[in-house]
Amino acid sequence: MVTPDDVAYIAKLANIPVSDEEKQQFAQAFAETLTVIEELRELDNDGILPTHQVTGLKNVWREDVIDKEKMFSQQEALANTDKTYQGFFVVSRVLEEKDV
């Protein structure tokens, strides 16, 4: 059972704005999808290890050196946003002033 309140909480975790109508819709869609997923329990998976990736590669490292070809100039880095201030990105406020 997934409630609209559950959806609101997940939406907060996922940083996705949802309307009240969407909360209802998503709760129903989630419940339906989870029912389909439950079918996996029909298969015997005792002692089976999970597969997270298929290449078998492990701990792929690279030399800790600077590759200038991969670097953006400040101008290039800022090219895809209008929200800049004196050559910096403008971000949302995450700290608020509070009366002590």
Added chain:
Amino acid sequence: MSKLNTLTLQQTLTGLKQKEFSLAELYQATLEAIDEKNKELNIYLTLNNEALKKAEKSSNLPLMGVPIAVKDNFCTQDLRTTASSKILNEFVPQFESTVTKKLLEAGGVILGKTNLDAWAHGSSTETSDYGRTLNPRNTDHLPGGSSGGSAAAVAADFCTIAIGSETAGSLRQPAAWCGAVALKPTYGRVSRYGVAAMASSTDSPGPIAKTVEDAAIMLNFLAGFDSNDATTSSQPVPDFTAQLGKSLKGIKIGVLYQDIAGLEMVNEQLEKQLSVFKDLGAIVGKTPALNPRYAISVYTVVQRGEVSSNLARYDGIRYGSNRSHFGAEAKRRQMLGTYTLSTGYAGKYYELAQRIRTLFIEDLNHLFEKYDVLIAPTSPGFAKKIGVTKRAAMFGELEDMLLEPSSLAGLPGINVPYYRDPETNLFLGLNFITPMWQEALAVQVADAFEKNTNWNTWRSKS
């Protein structure tokens, strides 16, 4: 001679080499087709105005400046890249994806960027924020997806060859619906760097082409280790065209999914084609396999989980609009992924799905002890009618069911047409699966089938 835009890659390269026609003539024919039909079909979201100029500068390189359609989830420097989401409506990448970089270095030209389901979340190209693409074979129908724009670009001869990406079906299913060829490489064979990430553990870029040979030629340029994608393999890259034309004598082909409900029509048509392989000396046997219905659930959990992580980066700070602009499907997928990965549920859903994934891998490994190649219909049916996605939440997963087991295992596969309905002009596609890193074998068998049947519209013309 046929119109130049209808030539295969191989024919185009030969014609250019022998100076039977010029690049200017090739581009003129291609752009005329686009001018005439792109408005209706909605295949290209962005066209590259510099294409012919760039082509003429590339004429001495292996790909000789041929026009290539690229799915709009590949970052292309100075050419808008949207992933068919309005979030990226204004995004002009400052860098080149590895795949498009390799294309350009080989002398390919990006003619334009093609439509997809927004963020590649779908199997119809109906869920794009820029409107649906229509199937060029029959415009009452969808092209499939998510690389529907690239498959349609090939079917409409809007390009010589196209590039797409697949997570579980997104190359092969639209190719099947559009009567084209698609080659999904082994996971890790082709770099994901610069592709708008969907499911990192299965995303595989690859070609959509007019013939099997064309797809193999193109994969030669795309494959190989990339220091920008730590999941690419340093396995040696063979010549994927090397086994073309070799005899199928003694090759063991296993036919899957004969007993699955709902596949009666596609299996009946396939039955009529099996003699083609036998006549070529292959040994054909039908075999049971783990029911692909379970792969729908595994894929749904794995893909949503990886989506929730990958789409977290779209914060609207450095590029793109803010997160309120996500469409309903992207919201739904990210949130379901967040839920199944959250404390208390990760074991119940995510770990369970990854264990069943192991069962699929073991099942396929077991089948490859008996068979060299596995075949099955690519899709449970013909291209669906426009509007169908509005009614079905699990639409894409059902359409991709037959591709999900091998995709979750990272295996390569190739789709070729194996039937055309004379009334609707719609196609069915046949999928050839081989063990990891054995694309060349899939190419060999698929090419033999293509050349010994008349289903490929580009070959049967010549």
